[in-house]
Amino acid sequence: MTAPHDPSxxxxxxxVDAGTATLREADHLIRDLTTxxxxxxGTVACTHLIRTDARxxxxxSLELPDGGAAEEAWRRLTETELGAALHDRRxxxxxxxxxxxxxxxxxxxxxxxxxxxxxxxxxxxxxxxLLETAIDQLTVVGAPxxxxxxxxxxxTQNHVRPxxxxxxxxxxxxxxxxxxxxxxxxxxxxxxxxxxxxxxxxAAGNS
Numbered sequence: 001m002t003a004p005h006d007p008s009x010x011x012x013x014x015x016v017d018a019g020t021a022t023l024r025e026a027d028h029l030i031r032d033l034t035t036x037x038x039x040x041x042g043t044v045a046c047t048h049l050i051r052t053d054a055r056x057x058x059x060x061s062l063e064l065p066d067g068g069a070a071e072e073a074w075r076r077l078t079e080t081e082l083g084a085a086l087h088d089r090r091x092x093x094x095x096x097x098x099x100x101x102x103x104x105x106x107x108x109x110x111x112x113x114x115x116x117x118x119x120x121x122x123x124x125x126x127x128x129x130l131l132e133t134a135i136d137q138l139t140v141v142g143a144p145x146x147x148x149x150x151x152x153x154x155x156t157q158n159h160v161r162p163x164x165x166x167x168x169x170x171x172x173x174x175x176x177x178x179x180x181x182x183x184x185x186x187x188x189x190x191x192x193x194x195x196x197x198x199x200x201x202x203a204a205g206n207s
Contacts, residue, residue, distance in 0.1 A: 011063050011064060011065065011066070012063070012064050012066075012067055012069075012070035012086065012087070013061050013062065013063045013064070013086075013101045013104045013105045014061070014062045014064065014070060014073055014074060014077070014084060014085065014086045014097075014101060015059060015060070015061050015062075015084065015085040015086075015094070015096070015097030015098055015099065015100040015101030015102075015104075016029070016033065016059065016060050016061070016062065016077065016082055016083065016084050016097050016100070017050075017055075017059040017060075017082065017083035017084070017092075017093060017094065017095075017096040017097040017100070018059075018060075018082050018083075019057065020057055020058045020059070020060075021056075021057040021058065022057075022058060023047055023049075023058060023111070025058065026047035026048075026058040026059070026060050026113075027047065027113055029060055030045045030047070030060055030113045030114055033045070033060070033062065034114065036076065037062075037072075037073045037076050037077065038072070038073075038076075039062065039064075039069075039073065039114075040064070040065060040069045041065075042064075042065035042116065043062060043063065043064055043065065043069075043114060044062075044063040044104075044112060044114060044115045044116075044134070045060060045061070045062050045063075045112070045113050045114035045115075046060065046061045046063075046100075046104050046110030046111055046112050046113065046164070047059075047060055047110070047111045047113060048060065048061060048099070048100040048103055048104070048109065048110055048111070050096040050099060050100070052095065052096070052099070054095060055095065055096045057096070059083075059096040059097055059099065059100040060100060061100040061101050061103070061104035061110055063104060063105075070086060074086050074089070074091075077091060078091050080092075082097075083095075083096065083097045084097050085097040085098035085100075085101050086101070103164075104164065107164045107166070107167040107168070108164060108166075109163065109164055109165075110163065110164045111161050111162075111163050112134075112161060112162050112163065112164070112169060113161065115133065115134040115135075115162070115169065116133055116134040117132060117133025117134055117135075118133060118134075118160060120132075120133065121133065121156050121158075121160040122156060122158045123156060123158070124153055124154070124155055124156070124180075125153070125154050125156055126150065126151055126152060126153060126154060127148045127149065127150050127151070127152045127154060127181070128150035128151065129154070130154060130160070130171060131150075134162075134169055135160075135162045135169050135170075135171050136168040136169045136170065137168050137169070137170045137171070138170070138171050138173055139170060139171070139172050139173065140172075140173050140174070140175070140181065141172055141173065141174045141184055142174070142175070148173070148181060152179075152180065152181055153178075153179075153180040153181070154173065154180065154181045154182065154183075155176055155180050155181070155182045156182070156183065157182070157183070157186060157187050158187070159183060159185065159186065159187040160183050161183065161185050171183065172184035172185075
């Protein structure tokens with residue numbers, strides 16, 4: 001597995017809230033932040049469902065590889081109107097951002113969009129290829145105790161979204177045609193963004 005995560009959770013995590021409502025919007029936000037914050041290699045970005053009295057929607061979390069990268073991202077965020085949280089620091093409407101950061105830091109939940117090796121998960125890959133990325137564990141819906149053969153083909157549709165579960169990045173798979181597997185969450189582009197193959201039709205639950 002490449003670039004393993006530090007299980008102690010010492011990498012700094014920034015939560016960001018742009019008022020997004022859906023996972024699709026949160027995915028787009030992560031893509032935008034990758035550019036506007038100049039996120040460095042090694043960043044892990046996740047989406048989170050937020051359900052509080054004050055907020056119903058989504059927020060994102062950014063795990064930076066080191067303190068210097070986190071400080072630079074924080075500086076850029078404070079120049080915007082986005083809500084943000086880093087440790088005990090807050091900027092703008094930050095409740096949802098702080099919740100997202102806390103969940104990611106504890107590895108309790110979070111749907112990973114950006115992580116080590118994701119760029120290689122396009123088209124048809126194998127189970128072994130999935131486990132050469134930051135993904136720690138695979139589960140097959142309907143057969144939770146089964147271990148997929150490493151050579152089993154996986155039809156990614158260029159959309160692979162593992163989730164944090166009890167400290168591990170876990171990807172749910174389902175059986176597909178021709179003795180293959182596919183990610184449980186599948187893309188569903190709309191006419192306005194059909195060129196983005198990473199749009200979810202449904203997703204496994206996350207925070």
